[in-house]
Amino acid sequence: MAASLHSAAADFPAGLRVLVVDDDATTLRIIEQMSIRCRYRVTTCTEATVALNLLRERKGCFDVVLSDVHMPDMDGYKLLEHVGLEMDLPVIMMSGDSSTSAVMKGIRHGACDYLIKPVREEELRNIWQHVARKILNENKEHDHSGSIEDNDRCKRGNDDTEYTSSVVDASEIAKAPKKRSNLKEEDVELEGDDPTTSKKPRVVWSVELHQQFVSAVNQLGLDKAVPKRILELMNVPGLTRENVASHLQKFRLYLKRLSGVAQQQNGMLNAVPGTIESKLGATGRFDIQALAAAGHVPPETLAALHAELLGCPATNIMPAMDQTALLQASIQGPKHSHAEHAVAYVQPLVKCPSNISKNVPPSILTVNDTSSGYGAWPSSNNAIGCVKPNSSVERVGIQNNNMLMDILGHQQRQQYQQKQQLQQQSLVHDQSCSINVQPSCLVFPSHSSDSFKAVNSPASVNQDCSFGRNAAIDYGLFSHKSNYSLIASQFPGGDTKAQGVLYGYTVPSTCSTSSSNGNIQQLQNSSITFGAARPLPSFLPLSDRQDPYGFKPGDSLNQVCLRNLGFVGKGTCIPNRFVESEIESSISDFNHMKVNVDSSGNTLKEEPNFINFPKVSHPIIERYPSRDRSSLFTE
Amino acid sequence: MNKIWLSSGVLNSQLAKTGLPLWMLGLGADLLWADMNRLLAFLFHQGVLDEQFLQLQQLQDEASPNFVSEVLNIYFHESEKLLTNLRGLLMEREYKKMEIHLNQLMGSSSSIGAKRVTNVCVAFRAATHHTNRAGCLHALEMLEHEYCYLKNKLHELFQIEQQRALVAGVRYPEQNQNQ
Numbered sequence: 001m002a003a004s005l006h007s008a009a010a011d012f013p014a015g016l017r018v019l020v021v022d023d024d025a026t027t028l029r030i031i032e033q034m035s036i037r038c039r040y041r042v043t044t045c046t047e048a049t050v051a052l053n054l055l056r057e058r059k060g061c062f063d064v065v066l067s068d069v070h071m072p073d074m075d076g077y078k079l080l081e082h083v084g085l086e087m088d089l090p091v092i093m094m095s096g097d098s099s100t101s102a103v104m105k106g107i108r109h110g111a112c113d114y115l116i117k118p119v120r121e122e123e124l125r126n127i128w129q130h131v132a133r134k135i136l137n138e139n140k141e142h143d144h145s146g147s148i149e150d151n152d153r154c155k156r157g158n159d160d161t162e163y164t165s166s167v168v169d170a171s172e173i174a175k176a177p178k179k180r181s182n183l184k185e186e187d188v189e190l191e192g193d194d195p196t197t198s199k200k201p202r203v204v205w206s207v208e209l210h211q212q213f214v215s216a217v218n219q220l221g222l223d224k225a226v227p228k229r230i231l232e233l234m235n236v237p238g239l240t241r242e243n244v245a246s247h248l249q250k251f252r253l254y255l256k257r258l259s260g261v262a263q264q265q266n267g268m269l270n271a272v273p274g275t276i277e278s279k280l281g282a283t284g285r286f287d288i289q290a291l292a293a294a295g296h297v298p299p300e301t302l303a304a305l306h307a308e309l310l311g312c313p314a315t316n317i318m319p320a321m322d323q324t325a326l327l328q329a330s331i332q333g334p335k336h337s338h339a340e341h342a343v344a345y346v347q348p349l350v351k352c353p354s355n356i357s358k359n360v361p362p363s364i365l366t367v368n369d370t371s372s373g374y375g376a377w378p379s380s381n382n383a384i385g386c387v388k389p390n391s392s393v394e395r396v397g398i399q400n401n402n403m404l405m406d407i408l409g410h411q412q413r414q415q416y417q418q419k420q421q422l423q424q425q426s427l428v429h430d431q432s433c434s435i436n437v438q439p440s441c442l443v444f445p446s447h448s449s450d451s452f453k454a455v456n457s458p459a460s461v462n463q464d465c466s467f468g469r470n471a472a473i474d475y476g477l478f479s480h481k482s483n484y485s486l487i488a489s490q491f492p493g494g495d496t497k498a499q500g501v502l503y504g505y506t507v508p509s510t511c512s513t514s515s516s517n518g519n520i521q522q523l524q525n526s527s528i529t530f531g532a533a534r535p536l537p538s539f540l541p542l543s544d545r546q547d548p549y550g551f552k553p554g555d556s557l558n559q560v561c562l563r564n565l566g567f568v569g570k571g572t573c574i575p576n577r578f579v580e581s582e583i584e585s586s587i588s589d590f591n592h593m594k595v596n597v598d599s600s601g602n603t604l605k606e607e608p609n610f611i612n613f614p615k616v617s618h619p620i621i622e623r624y625p626s627r628d629r630s631s632l633f634t635e
Numbered sequence: 636m637n638k639i640w641l642s643s644g645v646l647n648s649q650l651a652k653t654g655l656p657l658w659m660l661g662l663g664a665d666l667l668w669a670d671m672n673r674l675l676a677f678l679f680h681q682g683v684l685d686e687q688f689l690q691l692q693q694l695q696d697e698a699s700p701n702f703v704s705e706v707l708n709i710y711f712h713e714s715e716k717l718l719t720n721l722r723g724l725l726m727e728r729e730y731k732k733m734e735i736h737l738n739q740l741m742g743s744s745s746s747i748g749a750k751r752v753t754n755v756c757v758a759f760r761a762a763t764h765h766t767n768r769a770g771c772l773h774a775l776e777m778l779e780h781e782y783c784y785l786k787n788k789l790h791e792l793f794q795i796e797q798q799r800a801l802v803a804g805v806r807y808p809e810q811n812q813n814q
Contacts, residue, residue: 026710026743070738096741118687118745
């Protein structure tokens, strides 16, 4: 587009390629005529759906879209969202409705202008400025890392937050633009330095690609659309399920945003009781969500913002995103027959949440649910002290399970049934099961590492984008998780260990993470348990059950330390490790805080690990070969 | 300039009084031009039309010599459909759909500068928004009335324009004097 503009720079506004969409033929004809007068190259369209197809088919054939707001086949705002999602085009809305709310809605949906009908020729004569502005901003973005457009994006994201009045949001708004540019530079550097990133083919969701995607989704139905099926339907070589998965999330978020849930959720966020974590989590999640929803938010930006909000270095986030990729990739592991067998007994613990999440319709991916779910966090935390750390990890796994539900669906259902049976059977049996599981888990990763590698290597930027959403979504599942943890606690003994194992399973490639995570959880659990800083009503039985498993406080701590240290050491040796450590460190930040508050004595041993994680990750983030995992486990 | 406004191409009523076309009676294009302006001024004064209609006229050029009539024909065609639908929808009390129809009618009416129709549409839409059936009925009647009035007046305008074009065409066939 820039090229076309340069070539026609002499008489720039002339030749502007305008697509006019209006169901009203009269207006359409008039605007067409006006555009001709302005020497634009104008295409008219009476149906929004046709217009969208046109835009998809002829990507790059239009500079600006002029769309009516009220159209029978598709709301103008929806078209606006689609255009914003699929192609980076300035969209100008027009409507006879000059009410502030209508105009505001247009702005919120990302319209670059809102013309009140009747549209006058003078107004039309000026629309080229939006195209010019966009191109200039793009150029600037190429030249400098912090661009105006970026700030615009940020503002757009913040526009969404403007209805929340909490202090946290306000400060975030104030901070975000400032820090953004710095962070972004870092990210750009990182990207440049990262050989694997440059090797990986970045999946750019071209209009054609997105069209295929959308048609696949439509074919499946949005509720039933899962990445794998979509991928099959799309049949695009080089595209991985992760790409599709993240794009699907993005897509869903957009669709969700269309339904105008955004404002309610903001209100709900304010109601969330403010523990430190919850605030952090809320802002981080919310902001990311808002930005992501605003569209065009580059992953770096997301990452940076998220990092900032969570108080982590930016690098922490990038790997965290990859973590999701890893998780997703690793979930493919079970496809290997060995994995299935190995997992069968372990699975129940994981399955609980995944099944729960399965019951939740895909639309749970909204913030609305999220926030409500989020609200449940602190309470569940209090109720079951040791659940929290677990669930923070589980969140990821669960969420991924959710995304990949249908892939694992049958397995999980079977396994779920098995699990139920297990539950019905004696507790002793359960224990034996969980014990059996562990070794098999250790074997497992060697299988999975291959699949991980294969899947992960083409991971795209889009993937990263999804992280913000993942995070957001994960919180949403939290309430379920507390249920889960209760269920899990019914497994006497093997409980904590099984979780570690379990993560080993669900996240084969990230086994070390999960296991160490499990350890951390254990540690934290134990620390909380034994520190007993808080009254934890429903928590006591759980701790009782943990004890049979053989964790005395000292034991568990030692064990944990050993494992964690080992983990860190491996992390340094094995580049990939940073991925896990990243997410962990972010998670552990919470845990860390928690632990410090709850029980000071026990945490001392824990801390080095947490400190180590970021250290490890920084150097490693630059290079990111996807080899490694199996060695970890065979070690 | 051969502006044939309407396909009928009949120079009717006004001319029929004398039995001869006006231009044969020596009435020139200038007179017809004056007639047109008077009618337009009248419609403006009444608030039937607004300056958007002038915009519409200005958009007509050599490249699209029939632009105004083309647009107005589209407008009448669409509006009649919408009006018919509106009446049906009002009977079925489909206020939501009525609102959508009214939005469109409002948009197109304002685009051609049909000010009074637009205004009635606004009132109508408010009535549908509040599911005020009595208000809707009243507004619909108003709308139909305004629409008919507009259509008649614009028709009149067309005819004068046609005659003017004919006269101009006869008298000054090789010039594009009027534009």
